[in-house]
Structure formats: structure tokens, C-alpha cells
Amino acid sequence: MKKLLPTSTAGSLPKPLWLAQPETLWSPWKLQDEELAQGKHDALRLSLQEQQHAGVDIVSDGEQTRQHFVTTFIEHLNGVDFEKRETVKIRDRYDASVPTVVGAVSRQKPIFVEDAKFLRQQTKQPIKWALPGPMTMIDTLYDAHYKSREKLAWEFAKILNQEAKELEAAGVDIIQFDEPAFNVFFDEVNEWGIATLERAIEGLKCETAVHICYGYGIKANTDWKKTLGSEWRQYEEIFPKLQQSNIDIISLECHNSHVPIELLELIRGKKVMVGAIDVATNDIETPEEVAETLRKALKFVDAENLYPCTNCGMAPLSHDVANAKLNALNAGAEIIRKELSL
Numbered sequence: 001m002k003k004l005l006p007t008s009t010a011g012s013l014p015k016p017l018w019l020a021q022p023e024t025l026w027s028p029w030k031l032q033d034e035e036l037a038q039g040k041h042d043a044l045r046l047s048l049q050e051q052q053h054a055g056v057d058i059v060s061d062g063e064q065t066r067q068h069f070v071t072t073f074i075e076h077l078n079g080v081d082f083e084k085r086e087t088v089k090i091r092d093r094y095d096a097s098v099p100t101v102v103g104a105v106s107r108q109k110p111i112f113v114e115d116a117k118f119l120r121q122q123t124k125q126p127i128k129w130a131l132p133g134p135m136t137m138i139d140t141l142y143d144a145h146y147k148s149r150e151k152l153a154w155e156f157a158k159i160l161n162q163e164a165k166e167l168e169a170a171g172v173d174i175i176q177f178d179e180p181a182f183n184v185f186f187d188e189v190n191e192w193g194i195a196t197l198e199r200a201i202e203g204l205k206c207e208t209a210v211h212i213c214y215g216y217g218i219k220a221n222t223d224w225k226k227t228l229g230s231e232w233r234q235y236e237e238i239f240p241k242l243q244q245s246n247i248d249i250i251s252l253e254c255h256n257s258h259v260p261i262e263l264l265e266l267i268r269g270k271k272v273m274v275g276a277i278d279v280a281t282n283d284i285e286t287p288e289e290v291a292e293t294l295r296k297a298l299k300f301v302d303a304e305n306l307y308p309c310t311n312c313g314m315a316p317l318s319h320d321v322a323n324a325k326l327n328a329l330n331a332g333a334e335i336i337r338k339e340l341s342l
């Protein structure tokens with residue numbers, strides 16, 4: 001019988017001190033060339049073991065081989081000039097210096113496929129692999145070539161589809177697209193955002209997920225959250241169309257957020273990765289707190305569709321905090337499994 005409530009993480013996990021400075025986004029690598037390649041593999045193995053030790057059911061690479069969830073993918077594309085930088089407002093929220101699209105975009109070679117094969121060799125557990133979504137990619141760039149967010153998103157969707165098909169062939173069970181931008185640009189999401197995501201998953205036989213959160217626990221995001229009021233209803237704008245889409249799983253921020261849990265009713269029938277761990281605080285959830293979030297979600301998500309997860313990636317947290325949170329996630333899920341079996 002399939003295990004109920006399989007746990008997973010949204011994506012990134014802390015890197016070891018010898019590979020990159022912990023608790024830092026865009027932290028530069030501390031190794032070079034062949035040592036860097038070796039170090040990334042060692043870090044991936046370590047991250048897998050930590051997930052297994054905590055009892056995580058659907059494991060990942062912890063994003064150990066990438067510096068950032070969007071830019072590392074873009075670095076491997078033709079048509080993007082990383083020397084030519086412009087300051088743009090990311091997620092309509094904070095200024096960042098980003099590379100420029102200067103010509104037609106295409107993939108030079110497979111980006112994460114060798115890493116996925118390496119992870120596949122290490123475990124028989126289901127594997128989830130995260131890629132950036134098309135809308136979040138265009139929102140992290142300055143476009144001097146297509147001069148259309150939609151056109152560029154369709155081009156990225158084609159490239160993501162090539163990569164996703166090769167990840168599937170490498171043995172990845174769930175391919176996840178990270179789309180924090182879906183929580184900001186509702187009109188575009190409904191006009192072409194979900195459509196470009198469906199282009200990115202075209203022809204895939206493995207399961208597919210979209211992760212939509214309120215961002216890492218960095219200051220720009222926590223400041224933004226303070227402006228959102230007591231009820232966060234952003235998901236309400238995009239759930240009806242997502243419910244109709246071909247995406248299998250929707251990964252959401254729930255614990256400690258002000259998202260009214262009844263919004264989950266709008267995606268009834270979908271599998272839901274319910275964020276039961278807050279990544280914006282060092283406070284460790286108790287198993288009972290995790291269980292309480294899952295109990296609330298169970299009113300709107302059938303048990304066989306409920307996947308306990310973290311709110312977002314944990315790259316900015318310390319190793320100890322992240323591991324304690326993973327333990328709490330699994331202990332909380334176990335409480336609910338026992339309740340459901342009674």
C-alpha cells in the first residue's frame with residue numbers, strides 16, 4: 001500500500017560550510033574546477049542523507065549544485081549576457097541587478113541532468129527535482145531582445161520542456177516548477193502564465209508540480225508580507241485556472257502565513273504539498289503544530305492527495321535549524337497518519 005502523507009521539502013536545503021557560506025543567498029562557491037564538481041557531489045550526498053535521516057519520503061538534491069534557484073539555470077542559456085546588468089524590480093517588490101537577454105534564448109546543453117542521474121544512483125526513494133518556472137525566470141531578467149514578457153516566457157517554456165524530458169528520462173519522479181511570481185502578477189498568470197507552464201510539462205509522463213510561495217525568509221519578503229494585511233487571498237486569483245490545468249501537484253505556503261485555509265477548496269482534486277514548516281523563522285515547529293496545520297488542510301484536501309512539505313526552500317537557514325524542522329515535519333505527519341488509521 002502507498003504510504004499516506006509522504007513528506008518532502010519545497011527545494012533548497014543549507015549547503016555545507018566548505019562548499020559555500022551558509023545562511024546566505026547567492027553565496028559564492030569556495031572551491032574551483034574539479035574540486036568544485038567533487039564538492040557539489042559530496043554535498044548532494046550529504047543533503048540526501050540528512051533528508052533520509054529525518055524521514056523525508058520524497059527526496060531531492062537539496063539544490064546543492066546551484067547557487068540560486070533561477071540564475072543558475074539561466075547561466076546555462078544562450079542569449080543571456082551576465083556582464084550586461086540592469087537594475088529591475090523583482091516580483092514588483094525589490095530592486096536587483098540582473099543579467100540582460102540580448103538575443104534568441106536556447107539551452108547550450110542539459111543543465112541538471114547529470115546531477116539528477118547521480119541522485120538517482122544514490123536512492124530508490126521517489127525523487128523530486130525543482131526547476132524555475134517561465135514567469136519567474138522572465139521576472140529575474142532584463143529583456144532587451146524580445147521586449148515582451150509573454151514571448152520570452154514561451155521561449156523559456158520550450159527550453160524547460162527539453163530539460164524536464166531529460167530529467168524524467170534520468171529517473172526523476174516529480175518535476176516541480178518554482179513560480180513565486182504567480183503570487184504577484186495575477187492577470188498575466190491567467191492570461192499566459194499557466195499556459196506557458198503547461199507548455200513546459202508537455203509530453204511528460206512523470207508527475208508535475210508548481211510551487212507558489214511568498215518567498216524565502218529574506219527581509220524584502222518579510223517586509224512585503226507585513227503589507228498584505230490579515231488575510232492573504234493571492235491564491236484565490238489563480239487557483240480556479242490552476243485547478244483546470246494539467247499540473248498534478250500544487251505546493252503552497254500555509255503554516256504561519258495568513259492564507260485562509262479554505263482557499264484550498266478551489267483546487268479540490270489536485271494533490272497539494274501543504275507548507276507546514278515556516279522557513280522565515282529559526283523557531284522550530286513542534287510536531288503537534290505541524291499536525292494542526294495538516295488537520296486544517298485535511299478539511300479541504302483528501303488524505304491521499306495531501307503531501308506535508310515546507311513553506312519554501314531552507315537554503316538561508318542553518319543546518320541545525322533546517323534538520324530540526326525536517327524532523328518536526330516528519331513527526332507531525334506521523335501523528336496524522338496514526339489518527340487517519342484509527
Ligand SMILES: [Zn+2]
Nearest residue numbers: 213215312313
Ligand atoms: Zn518558495
